[in-house]
Amino acid sequence: MGVSNTDSDKTQEEEQQDLPKVVLFRPPAAFSLIDEESFTSNKFHFLKTYDSQLPVDQFLSTHSHSIKAILSSAGAPVNADILQLLPEVGLVVTTSAGLNHIDIPECRRRGIKIANAGHVYSDDVADLAVGLLIDVLRKVSASDRYVRQGLWADKGNYPLGSKLRGKRTGIVGLGNIGYEVAKRLEAFGCFVSYNSRKKKPYVSYPFYHNVCELAANCDVLIICCGLSDETRHMINKQVLSALGKEGVIVNIGRGNIIDEKEMVSCLMRGEIAGAGLDVFENEPDVPKEFFAMDNVVLSPHRAVFTPESLKDLSQLVVGNLEAFLSNKPLLSEYVDKK
């Protein structure tokens, strides 16, 4: 904040003390990737449990009367125990699109609203999905390594890849991100179909009732859904088998949607042709078997880490908090889909 004289410091502090508080249990990655300043506002003040010497529950009890909202992120779950200590909280804002770290039924029970990252990430995540698919099919990363190792001059041409046009691509979860992926793939001449909880009424892509059937009719599966009890390990041995030896899987959802051990075995046995992965079951641990595979492209869960998306996120977070505090409609409220 800079140096100023004691009087204005005091006034500033007093002002801050009057402001409604937003509690954080962990600094979101965005704070260090862009800056914290972009997330601040003169309408609220951050209280950080991680900056305090007090144990978390004590900290929360001390400040519970003034904490009106929680700013959560992946790795900073919001569960019943925490909510119990914060009776004044009316809003949970998360910096992620995913909500699996938030006890949604508990929030509903307490009348607490939830806001997530909405659509700020959709473009970037969709772009990465397409980038990973092109990379796997056309062996971009593998042949880039080949060139850097000096093998082009020594050993000649790199093995041929596989064309995108005409590939039957199955989107698992046709939400906002899935839809953006589909739009892009159409421009490459891919044939798009999908599986979702329910058929989407205004979408002309063929719908499959279950993901196994989708896999059986596709050359590529792109996982774009959120992680829930229904989707955990949804991509299992049966689905991978149905996808088949020429099949490629791309995951920009959550690692736990795929049975990772099974996928590793399938890749090792040549039962699927390749994979492009931004997420893993046990990040940052990645199955070591992948390191020897040229038909796998690995991304360290960075799908949303561009300054553009993070700046948009900061505006959305501030916008949601300010809207809530002035009783206006939230910008990206999460509403249960039934």
Add this chain to the structure above:
Amino acid sequence: MKSIGVLMTCPMHKYLEQQLETHFNLFKLWHCNSSITEFLKTHQGNTIRAVVGDTNIGADAELIASLPNLEIVASYSVGLDKIDLRKCEEKGIRVANTPDVLTDDVADLAIGLILGVLRRICASDVYVRIGKWKDADFGLATKFSGKSVGIVGLGRIGTAIAKRAEAFGCSISYFSRSQKPFANYKFYSDIIDLATSCQILIVACALTDETRHIINREVIDALGPKGILINIGRGAHVDETELVSALLEGRLGGAGLDVYENEPEVPEELLGLGNVVLQPHVGSDTVETSDAMADLVISNLKAHFSNKPLLTPVI
């Protein structure tokens, strides 16, 4: 047609080689230990009526001169820069290439290169493989969607690239010999203006005397430290020395390259850079397209030797 002599200049594709062997009397130039002329003397150069070349070895004046009965050059490529077209025209030699069948693959690779560079896909794959995910901070990538794309040469491949980039919400502009009446994109008659206006510059034109080193220091500087250059054309389109120094000095943000001035040599300075993606000239290297190109070469040859019109004639 089994008696018709066809000379293949280098081992470009196994399937093509097999097809040529099946339908014609195939001579393989790379089995030549002596000079080309010696080889052709001993291998009945007089019987050779067709040459199948590619982007590495085409049909230059020397080769054409040593084949007195040459009637057609069928190139396993769309690019014609390795063929002495003037000589062919002089001698009434037909020339055919492989347009359209490879347009998709090359355009796909252009987008793959953009995403590889901007989103640091290749660099982060290395990062994960060497076990660094736990330790260090990989930093940020750059968004592709919505960025401004400039295309040098709005031919078949340039147009296919534009259509894909549009799906990412990019704005498209181009530089070409002349404005295309049906293209709904902004036209620049000056390549410097194009480079100044866009963040991603893609080379997609044919290599001719006019376009050699069309990407020079001036263009690179106009593209700037936040700009990236994608080359899926020919290595000679870019002044490679200038490109390397611009990247090393940070005057250019990054590059995605499928072609180089002296393939398969790649400037050593590029091998350690994290803001470039390097491909070994694989623009059309998919199983499907390689076979389709091979089929087209065979079809053109068969058509010529049956006195039928060529499918994809150049001359």
